[in-house]
Amino acid sequence: MSTYNWNAQDYEKHSQAQQKWARELINKLSLQGTEDILDLGCGDGKVTAEIAQSVCDGSVIGVDNSASMVKLAAERYPAVPNLTFQVMDASHLRFDECFDVVFSNAALHWIKNHQPVVEGLYRSLKPRGKILLQMGGKGNAGVILSVLSEIQAYQKWQPYFENFEFPYGFFGVEEYESMLLNSGFKINRVELIQKKMEHAGNTGLEGWIRTTWLPYTERVPEEKREKFIEAISEKYIERVPMDTEGRVHVAMIRIEVEAEKIA
Template identity: 35%
Template structure:
């Protein structure tokens, strides 16, 4: 997945805005060491440091980290692989918003996070649940097929029951886990859905000629119009899992 950090900041600020509510679960006092896993352009990293916590923001995208360093030059950002963290028993909290659904190897991810946490340290995260953006994925798949292309979802989207088992297998004790609908308005009026697709489905469009890409975008909008176009705005059919889990010493 190749990320466009400018498009992400300008048209998809809702990702960070929704993530702010997740910070309410985090102890952000100055004695805390926090990892912002999948920090993107750094907006939530900046929120996490406001009460004096020591925060490191990591992302696999060099473009995102470059933009984060420009946005917040005094903060600590690093390009890193979340499934292979270099930290051992270091963090009080691993925080992550809207990231896990992009990572195929969840067992390796959770093992990496578990090892990076101190005993009784917490994983606090939120990401896509089963049937997240189902209408968008379905419309996009139809449009691709009509133009001779295929679609295979890149997302990992479990139910809370499925993810509970993965957490327990990794050694976590679950304090809180919910799965819920979160209809999400997309910015920029009629252009909202195509902006979303150009950001989050960029890998499918990167090798498609411009005229065909425009056709696919128009057809996706047509397929999705009846389901997620409401009152002159696209409302993405997001579903989320929200988790607080503790590293179990045993």
């Protein structure tokens, strides 16, 4: 999994949609309150802390490969007794039959090869344990990606994108089902779901681009980065105009995965 220079505080301000989707996903877990849970790709920890409140007689570990995110999470939630955070790469999980549930929201699409991730998930679960994952799926953020491709081809920006490779793992249903079966999982559900993000005008859209599209923005020198972000935002709003209340809408496609370890 690639490591980018996450600005944890800035991300915290511009990740409301991810938190909303995470809450919807948590409700699908039907927690009893005694589970041991791994939050994979915990980010700033706010979702992980909400999960911990739902399992007062269980435990939650949040892991992320960003040290700045884990540091912020630990600082934000130091007094939650059943909650800890660790720096760890999702492709190299170091757990052995520790968890009843592995939960992940809006994180795993940062990894291009998911087979090692899925195998690590299987090892991490107790027998009868389950995974519930949601991430960017096939066709995700199609318009914003089209805009990014157009902008990076401009003469002004093109030199910074020599040998650029698409950085995300956006999988379809059949691809993910194959990885799950290869790792020993019993599949309960894999589906693509349409979602919509809303941002408060140019400022909100630019904040989201700045904090989450790092594979693109970090290619550009820091002194030119804001202009690059502004160009993306302007081009996107040309394609998808704001609504009458000044909100910018971004169509997203998520893949949601539910499976269990039957061994």
